[in-house]
Amino acid sequence: MSEAPPPKKMKQTDIRTLLGHPHPEGEIHVFQFRIGYKKHKVACTTSQTVLDALNENDAFKSHHNKHINKEMIIQRAKGKVPGAAVKTDFPCCLLENDEILDINFISNKGNISANQKVVEPSVKLSPISKYKAFYIRTRGKKMIRVMKNNELALKVDYVCVYALKGETLKSALQRDGRFSDEIFSSPCELMDIFKDASYELSLPVDSLSEHLFNLYVQWQKQTSFIPQSSAVNKYEKANLYAQWQKRKSFLSQSSAEEDEEAPADPPTGERHINEKQKKKRKEMRKTKKGTGSLTKRRMIDITWNLENSSILPLTKEILRAQCKHLFEKLKEPNNSELKKLFEVEYGKSMKNFCEVSIMKELTKFSDSVCVIVSNISAKGTGFLLFDKFVLTNAHVVKDLRSQEGKLLGNLQAVFNYEHVKSEVECLPFKEDLAAYCYEKDDENGLLDYALLELNIDEDVKYPELLSYYKQTPPPRSGGIYIVGHPNCETKKMENCFIIETENRLQAINNHISENPICPYVPSRCWPYLHENQITYDSCFFHGSSGSPVFDEQCSLIGVHTGGFHYEDNSGESRSVIEFCYSMQSIRKNILETARPDVKKVLQEFERKKVNICVKQEPQQEDVSMESDESNES
Structure with a gap:
């Protein structure tokens, strides 16, 4: 060697x-x-x-x-x-x-x-x-x-x-x-x-x-009709005072109309109105106007502004009608449609929240993500899976794979590319592939991954993301996080949501119907999605293949692979639906097809991981019990 x-x-x-x-x-x-x-x-x-x-x-x-x-x-x-x-x-x-x-x-x-x-x-x-x-x-x-x-x-x-x-x-x-x-x-x-x-x-x-x-x-x-500086101030003050008087008169007139049916105040000499009458008059005013009093005052202000603006008459009429309709709706005590609208929008915004602890964890994991580079050409994204092995998609390196199964083109992994001025670390790969599967036939196990080995002697300082993989079936719903290098540019992260298996066809139909320029029909997308794939709607397109995908608990669940790409009329990249291959299916294939030395390293790594989890288990149970007791109290 x-x-x-x-x-x-x-x-x-x-x-x-x-x-x-x-x-x-x-x-x-x-x-x-x-x-x-x-x-x-x-x-x-x-x-x-x-x-x-x-x-x-x-x-x-x-x-x-x-x-x-x-x-x-x-x-x-x-x-x-x-x-x-x-x-x-x-x-x-x-x-x-x-x-x-x-x-x-x-x-x-x-x-x-x-x-x-x-x-x-x-x-x-x-x-x-x-x-x-x-x-x-x-x-x-x-x-x-x-x-x-x-x-x-x-x-x-x-x-x-x-x-x-x-x-x-x-x-x-x-x-x-x-x-x-x-x-x-x-x-x-x-x-x-x-x-x-x-x-x-x-x-x-x-x-x-x-x-x-x-x-x-x-x-x-220097035009003569414009007053000099002292006159300008007097002119502006007089003009503002006149406008204020006009507005005050307008408000007084509207308030008088508003209070026509309200109980009248007693004459000045009658100071002996008892408390019961005052309370009754106050309740009647409140019943008459309610919250609509403030709403009507707002409408008065807007109407006054419309009357004294330079907007065209037709536009004024349209705006006045719209304002009136809006305020009438707002005055309704039980406006179920409006309430439902706010409830739905608030519910959607809640989904975009992310706990700070999750962001901190993902930031730590992102150090393991790299750009795969050949000579002077960027190919895609990868991440450190375990030991000195980097996982990416097979189609990222497919063109650099010789008939003997060796890598060509001086392939390297570039870490720490987070902004243009980053001091990156560039580590070379060995020519021999550790494991590789590019299978498009579902009968033989549909997969697209390549496991590459770094050609270095010292240990790699970045987190091994296989430590954060749980040997359980991938989630069927919920939020996910993708960390990668879209367009092979600086490192980015995206939060999106899994499209459930039963909802894939509906999501495809919705996208195609809402985007007439889309060249696809459902029959060109739906049959090519399989059980070992997780689907979602992402903006990670070219260059992001090979990015790690995490679930809401920051567990590694898959490798971002592709979608059904097209360009709209403006040349912008779009996709009908995107998908990743589950980590469960990739790990299984690595254990079945990888080189014997790679299998040995992988099995040893997982054995150590299990031992660490067993040692930590009692402590975790103690914490759980304390938590339960505190909840009961």
Whole structure:
């Protein structure tokens, strides 16, 4: 046996190479883009533009081709203003490392950013020290039109503009191309949102990095009919007082109508009303108004706001009718339908709760989960099962298995990949498979697993998850937890619920009927689900095969394997139903087909586990008895 190479600590740049992100020459930069809910990594040089980097990704090009005549919105997740939209020629060097860009498409209203113009090489190749970036609100002060595309102004609050040092504000805005021509034909200035300062467009951008601005048209503030500062305060105070008087009158009138049938108060001179009369009058008022008094007052406020708003008359009538109907329903003392609605929604939210102790336990188990990597290509997920053996799906390594049953491609397990800057531990595998079964014929035992052996001499420091497997049939219902690397990205965990065997067909029918784009019919899904599989509805798709699945007691119950995958119209990954193979069936097959030395190690491991449980049993009984006594008291 050849000597095992020592465990290798991989740095941030190493993990990117392992996961199949080749880097061009120059300083390396990595960011992510998200279309819908799916994220993709992009590796580029800092001298590239965002569009250049995106065009190297096949998923982006495929999606972009579907919206070629639309304008692209690229929103940053970081920066001074998260959610600000950048243009397609935005330099990659101004993005933060591993920043996420959300990409959407809107109708093109003549904005030249939709059909991106070629950027001059001098701009593309400038170093980061030459750039400045600032933010402008898409809706300007005094209601001026800022953006050419009104839809962009409705979708985004701020746009992020970049400029070269020495360039003027006007030049930067004109080159950006998203701003309305009106702001260049009128004397405009930028008002700093956080400082009492204004900047003319002729000023250079050198000192304005990361500032937030409102666009302001100068001639509007000098219009003669607008009062001066002292007069403005008097005008506003008078206007507010008049509105308050109007509202007070409105409320008084409504209160008078409300109290028409209530007992009248006695004259001022009659102070001898006995306590019985006061109590009777109070009860009558309460019977008349009840909780509806407060409800009606709320409706009065809303109605007053509707009357004095600038909403169109037809919209006012619709809103008024809806408010009236809603408040009538709320005033009903025994509204069974409303009560049932709240009860059902509250019941659903209860299912999403998770005890802190379970989360702590799962966090400990997650250390055993790794990415399976071949050369520079990530294949899937795996986890340390026992001793030095890692369990994953057979289809993860199927293409790397030779006719002699040996592994090819320098296969490795990458542990601790929890964020991009993680210092991961990369451990190699032996060429010989410890156990393997990829059987699609139910008559021969439907299974999909591979047991791989680490090629190291020292003990592995991560938890052996077989210690948390109970030799009992898998649960038929309840919650489960999946820990893995979906899309072979950073480690994630998902909580979902088992779909019972008798409800599988109904769940499949429901998904297909609710998603017309789904290419499946029930007959293409239902017959391929078997007894040794646990079904659920998960978002763990490609790259997560081989992830461990735990039940509500944190017991290992299966290996996440797959589902019936398809893509919707937007290119997003969907699945009709997902499944895992039960740990019970996998363990049984390992004991039947594994190499003799592997069987011996497994049996020895389980014997030690049983001995540990037997030693702990008396102590557990004592704790149980104390608990019972405390409950009885």
